[in-house]
Amino acid sequence: MRVDPLENTEWRKSSFSGGSNGGGGQCVEAAALADGRVAVRNSKRPEDGAVLFTRAEMLAWVQGIKAGEFDDLT
Template sequence: MNHFEDVEWRKSSFSGTGGNGSGNCVEIAALSDGRIAVRNSKAPDAGTVLFTRSEMDAWIKGIKASEFDDLT
């Protein structure tokens, strides 16, 4: 069951651009308590990962610094 139906989900502009037709779709939503929710838009009821603002900030900084490039 999706407990986040009342939030505004935003899809990454890079979703589905892998070139292999996989249609990977990542969505995020800012929650009223300050956390950030992340889910797979193709399977929204499969689970949602929650981050604090500081956790999301660290994640984005790591991505921008290319710390996870070896995973793609």
């Protein structure tokens, strides 16, 4: 029997997912998984699944965001 690693996961929504853009909000959620990975998903479409990162990958992503490396994408 295969166990879904995202079942019973406690998701945290970004406080910046409020909807100040007039489009009803951009709902990004993240969750720490029992195996040490981090899952990220669109809370409006959880059935689409999640992207899974190792802690090192998530750290690199967050550091890049803080450094402004992705500012041109917004």
